[in-house]
Amino acid sequence: MSLNVKVLEESFACIKPKATQFASTFYDNLFNDNPELKPLFANTNMQEQEKKLMQTLVLVIYNLRNLTYLKSLLRDLGERHIRYGTVQVHYPMVGAALLKTFEFYLGKEWTKEVKQAWTDAYAEIVNLMLSETKSEEEISELELLEQRRLDPIIVDFASTQPNATASRFHLKLLLIIFVLAGLLSVGLLYYHSSLTTGQQGGATPVRN
Missing domain, CATH: 1.10.490.10 (Globins)
Structure with a gap:
């Protein structure tokens, strides 16, 4: 580059x-x-x-x-x-x-x-x-394989609950929350890094 x-x-x-x-x-x-x-x-x-x-x-x-x-x-x-x-x-x-x-x-x-x-x-x-x-087809295939990997876990978990549909939804929601928490952690880490860089270089990072 x-x-x-x-x-x-x-x-x-x-x-x-x-x-x-x-x-x-x-x-x-x-x-x-x-x-x-x-x-x-x-x-x-x-x-x-x-x-x-x-x-x-x-x-x-x-x-x-x-x-x-x-x-x-x-x-x-x-x-x-x-x-x-x-x-x-x-x-x-x-x-x-x-x-x-x-x-x-x-x-x-x-x-x-x-x-x-x-x-x-x-x-x-x-x-x-x-x-x-990866091509769109490759990504779709990977997502399908990931879903197949997760489905048995979700089904097993749901089968032990009184309301299987609600439990399945709650588990998926929990997984999403974990992902969002991870993304937030990365974002905060980058923000802290940019502040440090800005202070060292005399620059002020953008704040939207």
């Missing part, structure tokens, strides 16, 4: 104070230019989605100098996007909307150098998200 890290960091710092507006404008641009993508977000809380966009950008920018972690992060993100219904043809649409939004918020600071830096960065991000990413 050969990116203009300095330009990326400096230009991103310019839009951090307007992070909420930036994310909202990005999705406006995306849906206005590509209305066929809107159904993918039909059941999505867009305010939360906008926060996730900025959190992802923050993760990428803060880890441009930590490529091993960044590559792993982006490959995992690519697999999740396949589950959401994202296909390869969607990535250029997203990239165009992202560059359009940067141009709007950076104004005169949107120079040829900055545009090239973000164009290269997005291309590399997409490449990493797609590289070694």
Whole structure:
């Protein structure tokens, strides 16, 4: 990965104070230019989605100098996007909307150098998200195998309860809570790490 890290960091710092507006404008641009993508977000809380966009950008920018972690992060993100219904043809649409939004918020600071830096960065991000990413069929097969592995456990647990349907639901809910707790722990760990890095480097991490 050969990116203009300095330009990326400096230009991103310019839009951090307007992070909420930036994310909202990005999705406006995306849906206005590509209305066929809107159904993918039909059941999505867009305010939360906008926060996730900025959190992802923050993760990428803060880890441009930590490529091993960044590559792993982006490959995992690519697999999740396949589950959401994202296909390869969607990535250029997203990239165009992202560059359009940067141009709007950076104004005169949107120079040829900055545009090239973000164009290269997005291309590399997409490449990493797609590289070694399992196909949709492979992911579906893995999910089916995982469900088959869990089903006997759930059934055995439910069979000992007065209400099998309710018990099955509660166990699944418990599993979801464990997963969410794990994700929250990772998020808090990253937030603490970013605060430490910011204090050492004189930078202040974004807070949405």
